[in-house]
Amino acid sequence: MTELDVAGRESLAQLLLSVADDEFVIGFWDSEWTGIAPMLEEDVATSSIAQDEIGHAKALYELLAQLTEDDPDRIAYGRDAAEFRHAALLNHARGDWAFSVARRYLYETADAVRLSVLARSSHEPLALLAGKMRREETYHMLHADAWLRRLGEGAPEGRERLAAAFSSLWADAQEIFAPLAGEEELVRHGFLAEPMGAMHATWQAAVRPKVEPISGSLPDAWPTADGRARRTDDFAWLHGEFTKVSGSEVGATW
Amino acid sequence: MEDADTIQPMSPPQRYAAGDADAFYGHVGSGGKVEADDWMPDDYRAAVLKFVEMHANSELMGVLPERDWIMRAPTLRRKLALTSKIQDEVGHAQLLYRVAEDLGKPRVQMLQDLLDGKTKFHNVFHYPTRSWADVGIIAWLVDAAAIVSQQALRDSSYAPYARTMKKICWEESVHIMHGRDVVLTLMNGTASQRAMVQEALDRWWGPLMQMHGPPTDPAKDKDLHWGIKAKNNEQLRQEFLSIYVPRVRELGLVIPDPALRHDDATGRWEYTEPDWAELKSVVTGHGPASESRLGFRRESFADTQWVRDALLGNATAAA
Amino acid sequence: MTERVFEVFRQEDEGDPMIHAGNVNAPDEELAMHYAREFYGRRGESHRLWIVARDAITELDDPDLLKPPFDRSHKKPGGYIIKHKLEAAKQRAATEAGE
Numbered sequence: 001m002t003e004l005d006v007a008g009r010e011s012l013a014q015l016l017l018s019v020a021d022d023e024f025v026i027g028f029w030d031s032e033w034t035g036i037a038p039m040l041e042e043d044v045a046t047s048s049i050a051q052d053e054i055g056h057a058k059a060l061y062e063l064l065a066q067l068t069e070d071d072p073d074r075i076a077y078g079r080d081a082a083e084f085r086h087a088a089l090l091n092h093a094r095g096d097w098a099f100s101v102a103r104r105y106l107y108e109t110a111d112a113v114r115l116s117v118l119a120r121s122s123h124e125p126l127a128l129l130a131g132k133m134r135r136e137e138t139y140h141m142l143h144a145d146a147w148l149r150r151l152g153e154g155a156p157e158g159r160e161r162l163a164a165a166f167s168s169l170w171a172d173a174q175e176i177f178a179p180l181a182g183e184e185e186l187v188r189h190g191f192l193a194e195p196m197g198a199m200h201a202t203w204q205a206a207v208r209p210k211v212e213p214i215s216g217s218l219p220d221a222w223p224t225a226d227g228r229a230r231r232t233d234d235f236a237w238l239h240g241e242f243t244k245v246s247g248s249e250v251g252a253t254w
Numbered sequence: 255m256e257d258a259d260t261i262q263p264m265s266p267p268q269r270y271a272a273g274d275a276d277a278f279y280g281h282v283g284s285g286g287k288v289e290a291d292d293w294m295p296d297d298y299r300a301a302v303l304k305f306v307e308m309h310a311n312s313e314l315m316g317v318l319p320e321r322d323w324i325m326r327a328p329t330l331r332r333k334l335a336l337t338s339k340i341q342d343e344v345g346h347a348q349l350l351y352r353v354a355e356d357l358g359k360p361r362v363q364m365l366q367d368l369l370d371g372k373t374k375f376h377n378v379f380h381y382p383t384r385s386w387a388d389v390g391i392i393a394w395l396v397d398a399a400a401i402v403s404q405q406a407l408r409d410s411s412y413a414p415y416a417r418t419m420k421k422i423c424w425e426e427s428v429h430i431m432h433g434r435d436v437v438l439t440l441m442n443g444t445a446s447q448r449a450m451v452q453e454a455l456d457r458w459w460g461p462l463m464q465m466h467g468p469p470t471d472p473a474k475d476k477d478l479h480w481g482i483k484a485k486n487n488e489q490l491r492q493e494f495l496s497i498y499v500p501r502v503r504e505l506g507l508v509i510p511d512p513a514l515r516h517d518d519a520t521g522r523w524e525y526t527e528p529d530w531a532e533l534k535s536v537v538t539g540h541g542p543a544s545e546s547r548l549g550f551r552r553e554s555f556a557d558t559q560w561v562r563d564a565l566l567g568n569a570t571a572a573a
Numbered sequence: 574m575t576e577r578v579f580e581v582f583r584q585e586d587e588g589d590p591m592i593h594a595g596n597v598n599a600p601d602e603e604l605a606m607h608y609a610r611e612f613y614g615r616r617g618e619s620h621r622l623w624i625v626a627r628d629a630i631t632e633l634d635d636p637d638l639l640k641p642p643f644d645r646s647h648k649k650p651g652g653y654i655i656k657h658k659l660e661a662a663k664q665r666a667a668t669e670a671g672e
Contacts, residue, residue, distance in 0.1 A: 031325075034321060242333075
């Protein structure tokens with residue numbers, strides 16, 4: 001790995017932050033199912049997946065902290081809501097079970113595309129981390145797929161709820177591939193082996209045939225410029241919750 | 255003749271005939287074990303079921319006091335540890351409902367009885383949590399008091415329960431370490447963090463002392479006789495105090511019972527008599543958080559009924 | 574379709590025997606596999622799992638078959654006590670050698 005120039009470091013930091021924030025926020029929403037999932041066995045499974053995401057976020061924040069000489073917990077807990085860079089898909093509260101299943105399916109499929117590209121990153125620590133994450137994501141994808149089929153091919157109520165969830169999440173799902181500040185730098189250095197646009201196309205091509213039999217035909221959709229900057233009241237609430245204790249006494253150790 | 259080399263005949267196995275209750279109680283009273291599909295007297299089956307069902311209910315309800323704090327855990331590592339701990343409690347509920355179900359009561363029935371207030375869960379889960387320090391105190395001391403009971407149950411006559419307890423005890427030992435770590439970090443922190451811990455201890459000490467239940471008359475304690483549990487309530491409380499009072503005091507915390515002292519002559523801990531009336535009122539659903547927690551459970555259960563129906567194809571699907 | 578019980582067997586390390594670990598409720602084999610992984614493998618504690626529907630298992634616990642009354646000690650190592658015979662044989666051999 002060559003010495004990073006300022007622009008290179010900046011762009012890499014933005015990339016790491018975007019992936020870390022995605023994992024952090026989805027991990028939070030899904031961890032809300034702990035204790036109240038539809039079945040006890042499923043409760044434990046969902047909690048494991050949510051914990052994996054938090055674990056991935058932790059590793060990504062640690063990588064970012066090394067790069068920017070910061071502290072991982074400070075990055076996770078010390079920012080205002082407006083400074084988060086997760087995709088708009090993660091702005092929504094967990095909703096009902098169908099909503100969570102739909103959002104997770106859209107996220108896992110997008111994350112699979114992204115991770116396969118990050119595993120080829122010229123920034124070795126990121127490539128290694130992405131490789132590790134992909135191994136854990138195998139289970140996530142199996143599980144997301146199992147629920148897609150069970151709700152999508154089962155009783156009418158499940159199918160309808162799932163279809164409605166996909167329709168309402170479709171636009172925001174594109175934002176996993178929202179343009180990043182400094183994307184040209186990322187591609188030039190090889191930190192990102194493919195640009196967001198290409199990843200977006202790959203993902204859509206893979207996911208439409210799985211989702212449309214359930215949701216019906218989905219409109220054309222592309223990421224938008226503020227896809228990682230716009231926030232919602234739901235996220236504001238979440239942010240308030242997770243900074244409640246950490247923010248209660250500045251500088252304290254927990 | 256080779257008398258010295260003759261083989262001693264095997265003694266016949268100690269078993270009881272199906273239907274012979276006296277022989278059965280002789281068997282369990284002398285350390286014998288029972289499996290799910292062995293014959294057992296109705297009394298024994300009912301006693302084990304009641305015991306295990308209350309335990310399962312407690313694990314499930316025990317999730318709720320701490321659940322709010324999953325969202326509020328102040329560092330990445332604490333978030334992981336706390337989510338994992340609560341996940342384990344849900345897992346324990348599953349393990350215990352499975353044991354109970356194999357005794358003949360369907361899971362959906364047990365969940366419904368819990369929500370309808372017909373069956374009980376342990377006192378400590380009827381109280382609210384107010385601060386991050388509660389998270390530490392619960393994971394450390396409440397889990398410790400529970401593990402003292404649970405270790406004694408590893409030798410239960412009902413073998414499926416005993417085996418489950420071994421797994422649960424192993425998992426709980428991790429929770430206690432997490433709880434103690436949280437408390438230690440706070441005690442080594444700022445003055446207001448230490449005050450937070452003391453305040454939490456002040457609120458939780460009473461329920462903790464009530465947790466193992468009032469002393470029972472050993473002669474009348476069926477659970478003890480039948481080997482369902484191995485130690486009586488007072489033994490468990492004494493064990494808890496012996497291990498944990500020194501560990502609490504060495505941090506500079508004050509236990510809010512001025513009468514608490516170890517009598518070196520008798521080897522017993524003396525303490526202010528816990529409020530048994532409070533215990534009774536709480537476990538029958540009149541605790542400060544009883545109704546709100548059951549209400550929350552009823553709501554979540556109702557909200558997810560469509561999923562169970564979709565998956566299992568009938569209106570009486572269990573969670 | 575209703576819920577079924579699945580028994581889970583786990584292997585601690587490569588080469589170890591499969592040991593019964595517990596059971597899960599699941600609507601079908603696929604989810605049973607996921608749940609077995611959760612309950613008996615989420616901490617990375619198992620090398621391998623077997624997941625078997627409970628109704629696929631045949632149980633035998635009849636003491637007439639498993640603990641029958643007649644002497645079967647000739648089928649086990651402990652059924653051959655040679656201590657005194659060996660003593661006698663050694664002594665005789667030593668005596669003969671000394672003649």
